[in-house]
Amino acid sequence: AQTVTQSQPEMSVQEAETVTLSCTYDTSESNYYLFWYKQPPSRQMILVIRQEAYKQQNATENRFSVNFQKAAKSFSLKISDSQLGDTAMYFCAFIWVGAGSYQLTFGKGTKLSVIP
Amino acid sequence: NAGVMQNPRHLVRRRGQEARLRCSPMKGHSHVYWYRQLPEEGLKFMVYLQKENIIDESGMPKERFSAEFPKEGPSILRIQQVVRGDSAAYFCASSATQVGQPQHFGDGTRLSIL
Numbered sequence: 001a002q003t004v005t006q007s008q009p010e011m012s013v014q015e016a017e018t019v020t021l022s023c024t025y026d027t028s029e030s031n032y033y034l035f036w037y038k039q040p041p042s043r044q045m046i047l048v049i050r051q052e053a054y055k056q057q058n059a060t061e062n063r064f065s066v067n068f069q070k071a072a073k074s075f076s077l078k079i080s081d082s083q084l085g086d087t088a089m090y091f092c093a094f095i096w097v098g099a100g101s102y103q104l105t106f107g108k109g110t111k112l113s114v115i116p
Numbered sequence: 117n118a119g120v121m122q123n124p125r126h127l128v129r130r131r132g133q134e135a136r137l138r139c140s141p142m143k144g145h146s147h148v149y150w151y152r153q154l155p156e157e158g159l160k161f162m163v164y165l166q167k168e169n170i171i172d173e174s175g176m177p178k179e180r181f182s183a184e185f186p187k188e189g190p191s192i193l194r195i196q197q198v199v200r201g202d203s204a205a206y207f208c209a210s211s212a213t214q215v216g217q218p219q220h221f222g223d224g225t226r227l228s229i230l
Contacts (some may be wrong), residue, residue, distance in 0.1 A: 045207060045221035091158050106158035
């Protein structure tokens with residue numbers, strides 16, 4: 001079974017600063033995808049960024065980038081130039097690629113507060 | 117550009133009543149997933165459906181819960197004889213294919229049991 005661990009229940013960052021959210025996962029699979037989802041107070045689930053395990057290059061999406069360390073099973077999210085609208089819960093999620101693969105496994109989330 | 121549509125956004129039921137949650141996937145998506153989020157928790161998988169088929173319901177309680185995705189119309193998550201512990205946010209997601217494609221989520225239905 002796959003597990004996803006987010007060890008930081010809460011974090012805060014000053015506006016315009018950079019913050020990194022941690023995520024580790026455990027799997028015996030070699031081919032999988034990793035995601036970061038954002039859940040603002042409105043409670044929508046918004047896809048932030050996706051990483052394919054077979055790609056060595058770290059994914060980036062504007063101010064969001066990941067540090068994917070496959071050997072260490074680590075997948076951290078870096079938010080640069082933090083904005084007030086980044087205040088949200090952030091969930092790391094995993095899905096493996098294979099027959100019968102369809103359920104995302106989520107971590108418990110990190111609550112990020114951006115301070116003006 | 118219609119995303120995943122869930123309704124109602126909020127649903128209040130008394131213990132013992134039935135709750136019906138609806139989900140219309142994104143256009144072109146034929147794979148639907150239901151997740152439940154308890155307070156202060158991440159989302160937990162419940163069931164995966166394709167048109168007219170339940171593919172995996174391993175995350176769904178065996179009693180009182182059922183799901184369907186008919187040929188025509190939205191997917192329905194049905195909870196019979198609701199209890200206080202059913203209070204949660206229920207999210208529907210859809211994807212274009214099964215493997216690897218991002219699952220796009222609706223805004224969720226917040227179910228409150230009085």
